[in-house]
Amino acid sequence: MTTEPQQVVANFAHALDELNVPALEAILAQDTTWTFTVPGQGVLGPVAGRPAVLAFIRDGHAAQTGTVRHHLSNIVVTTADANSAEVRAYLSQTKNTGENAQVISTGVYTFGLRRTDSGWRIADLTLALDNALMENPS
Template sequence: MITELQHAVENYAHALDELNVPALEAILTQDTTWTFTVPGQGVLGPVAGRTTVLDFVRDGHAAQTGRVRHQLSNVVVRTADANSAQVQAYLTQTRNTGGNVQVISTGVYTFGLRRSDSGWRIAELTLALDNALPGSVGGP
């Protein structure tokens, strides 16, 4: 089960960076909620519902410059039972503009996952950023 949960959050990061909407749809519950804590800006969200979250992601991608990557590390399953789980992971978000690679932000993701017939899905996503440079919240 731990490997399945880790793969679910890793698949989220890949789908997000590639703007793979079908893959994002497949990993999110219909009632998913996303909430962000950004230093100096407070709490943003919740962004609620899969359709609204996908619109949020599309808008974030449209506002980005360069190639943004979400690297997840230290992925830890905090709690899990047959139907739900909580997973935490560190985030390092980078931007590559061709000649320059920049660390945009770091933080901690907490994923609330729920089992469905097709596997684990993200029901709740919270991201507490440690810092946020201008333009870093263009995508979770």
């Protein structure tokens, strides 16, 4: 069971970077929430509901320059039972403009997952950034 939640988290990062809306819709619960903690800015959000989270992601993609990638590492299932799981992962977010590549943020994602009839869905997402935002955190 523990590999299924980890796979959902990995699929989320790929869908996020590719702006693959159908894949994101399949991963995010209808009532999903996304909350951010940013040094110097406090807690932002939550962005609540799948339509609002998808709009936030679309806005982030429209505002970014270059190719942004979300590199998730040390993905661990911290708690799990038959119907829910918590997964934590380190984030290194990079941007490549074609002329240079840089790390634009680091942080820790905490994913609250819920099992549905269709599989695991992200019900709650928290991102605690280690540095102030340089771009939209999506």
